[in-house]
Amino acid sequence: MMHRLPDVAGEWIDRSRTRAFTFEGKRYEGLAGDTISSALAASGVMILGRSFKYHRPRGILSFANHDVNAMFHVNGVPNVRGDVTPLETDMRVTAVNTIGSLTHDHARWMDKLARFLPVGFYYKAFHSKRLFPRWERMIREFSGLGRLDLNAAHVFTPKRYAFCDVLVVGGGASGLHAALAAARMNSNVLLVDESARLGGSSTDAQTRSLIAQIAENDRIEVLTSTYAAGVYADRWIALVEPTRMSKVRAGAVVIATGAIEQPFVFRNNDLPGIVLASGSLRLLRRHAVAIGKRVAITTCDASGYSTALELIEHGINITHVIDIRESPDSELAARLSKHGVRSLPAHHVVEAHAGRDQCLARVTCAKAGGSTLTFDCDALVMAGSWTPALQLLLQAGGKVMFEEAAQMHLASEIPAGLFVAGRAAGVFGDAAKASQAEQAGVRAASFAHHGIVDAVPHRVGTTSVQMHALQAALGGNVVPSVYPPHPRGKDFVDFDEDLQVKDLGNAIHEGFDSIELMKRYSTVGMGPSQGKLSNTNAARVLASVRDLPIGAVGLTTARPLYHPVPMKHLAGRGFTPERATPIASRHEELGAVWMLAGNWHRPEYYRRSDETRAHTIAAEVAAVRNSVGLIDVGTLGKIEVHGPDAGEFLDRAYAGRYSDMHVGTTRYALLLDEAGTIVDDGVVARLNPQCFYFTTTTSGSAGVYRELLRLNALWRLNCSLVNVTGHRAAFNLAGPRSRDLLAKLTPCALEESSFPYLGVRESRIADVDARFLRVGFVGELGFEIHVPFSQAASVWDALNEQGANLGIRSFGVEAQRALRLEKGHFIIGQDTDGLTNPFEAHAGWAVKMNKRFFIGQRSLRIRQQRGPRQLLVGFEIPEPIAELKESHLVIDGDAIAGRVTSVAFSHTLNTTIGLAMVKPSLAHHGMKLSMRLSDGAIVNATVVPTPFYDRDNRRQKLQEAA
């Protein structure tokens, strides 16, 4: 049974401060400096949880957070990692995946059913759609890990950006050496480790001195209880801290993540009491916990002996060392025998036996091809099978190769800016690790200072000298065989998923015989520990069955995240920037009901308490038709193009001709894509011979500006573009009284003769510099007023003040849509689609096909020849039809012949009007269209010419104010 020892030099625990906590409702006491797992171990608690599938009892295995045996529900938080989570007073700890109690789990019988639950069981058993929901409920009840508390408090987990020259991942001896070496090169170093303290497995005087140097070094920042969850492009690393995530941009990264000790595979290798050697040493060194009273060790290299000697030194009774090698180091064996340890060379463990307490009680081992021996023990240590922890390297695009001589996967190709140090690089032995890690730190620092982002990855081979040193450090390791399966099974390869050797064998025999297929079919390596303790053994099984070298079998792709990351760290807070015009507060005061247009907030209409929405919009329309209305159009894209070639640029980019415009005039502009499809529109105003000022649609402004910049870069004309969308506010003052109102505020001559329709003037309004554009979008006399952003409010106020006695009314987007529909103007993206060309939208007048070149011209030539696919037509229905909506289909016979693109009841005309995109044979005035409503009913409409209102466009060119 595990228990606490007297003082161990370098221990992390503080024996003067106790920490009371409960586990499964029972009260225990640990010490400050304990983790949850070590406190339970010190209290003699051997069973920490139940396995995922068979509900087998499980105890401490790696004590390095490499397994999920030590996963707990703590104070309502599921799946807390016990190996690394510091113990705190009053923690309420319970096991995960138990039914009933931990020691008397009601689902223990699942273990007896194992042979009826072969690999691929789900795929084979659950064909029936009818029965599946029932099975699913049952499986979810019996398997799975922690339970979610749906009433848990909502916690915001901050994210921060961090920067460093050199990031060192792993605070073991190698990481410490690398960090110090990089700091000596004047690098700012960030050193992270997932344990509560630095030092890794080691707590000796040498390591403590390194930690002290780190603490004194101003260039090194240390983050403990922090792990690197993912390495992304160009050394962009996600660091998960207990209450925060740091996104780090590192100049260089040193991967000093050590090596992951692998379990041996034999029957019942998962019994509580069977522990990895490195875990037993960490328990001892950090927390003064002895793993048992009668301890056996099974090993395949020299580390089994050194582990034995260290445990003996602290008074732990070692009975046997079971060594797979035929002729282990006789000197080490002799030293152990002095302590009464029996060496069993050329032996391997075949079975572990549980006692009444469901924990390890006896071990049976066998000599190669011969006799077996069974003896009592309460702990079994598995020593010496290592897999360098290169997940982060692989995530970053590195490659590994299996080195037969060392029986491990070692880095073979390392992405630029990454460096591997210590055991992760296959370097074992204190002196060798120190010098190699220092070199890695120095190289990382030089890369960070002189490296370039575009540097290419470098290949690393393992030289024969390095391999010889590795072999010597390991003591001539021989990796234990993992195949064939034990006849009675329960020889686990994957502890997360309860996979036995035969499960993998079956997967392979069923044809899933490549490493990736085997993984997906059997789920090996797909549990929460992501194969840290199973991928290597699974590859060995596959290699044995297929009789291939392990190197030829390969490894599954390692992807982020390294550990499961709590959702709170992954969930972000939405960041959707929204834009408001400078007079948003004025709209608010007027009762604006807001809508989003692109990322702009725009008033849909202005609510009045005594009116319905429809009435309000109709009243806003009426104000424009009868007196004067004011709308904020500051959301339009506004661009200036300057230079001798400005006209030429617009001629090439837009469909019309602009280079021949007179100063002081405006012209409608259509932007096409290379296929000749309409993508945007606006108004171009010529302010002087070398400057045009033009607008784009609200939602198109950013994209149009960017594309125009690209075209300008490509054509290299002598002109340049400036986006003034955010610099200028704009209002449209429209209605028969608009000129009267504007005249009160500007010295600009507004009479028809001096400022005709489609003119542009630069002048002043209410003592503010302004540009006036005479436009007709809503079909009335109208002026667009463009003023600097900062002066917008005072101009808006002045217009409203002076307009009060003219009955001025602000109108929103809905009224504007109704007004433009009465004029038959299309809205790009609503009345046109991703295939509509100008001829189909009756906008051919805005296209100058006889220009030398413009974007879309060549395609339009082809499309013009072929004739229209569809045509935009106006339609009328005499009565209001509220059910007719945009996107309702036009039906011809029993076929779809088009769709409604805009529809509204016009109070001005007292009829329902709309636009529809229909096949050309229906696009004749007087043609009857059948439109299908959502409920299938058909309404009839008549194709009519547009504009619906003021067919001759007299009103927008009004000679005299009404």
Added chain:
Amino acid sequence: MKLLRCPLNGVRPVSEFAYGGEVRPMPDPDSCSDLEWADYVFNRSGVPGVKREWWCHIASGYWFIAERDTLVDRVLDTYSVDELVRRGGA
């Protein structure tokens, strides 16, 4: 997040950039056939390899060219449009 070297603004995170598609020389619209033109307008090559791409540094509105190996998503070189013209790519 990837880093990209803008010829004007230096090394910046890729979130500051917009991708503008492959650099594809336009055939002469007056002399090419309809088929050649349609190929230029509608067809894109998905074959991985080193491609010349348009990239825009959004904040400064600066367009430049990146040569990127799309097989391994590695940017090999970035340069101005002037340089593209010098190299005969436009």
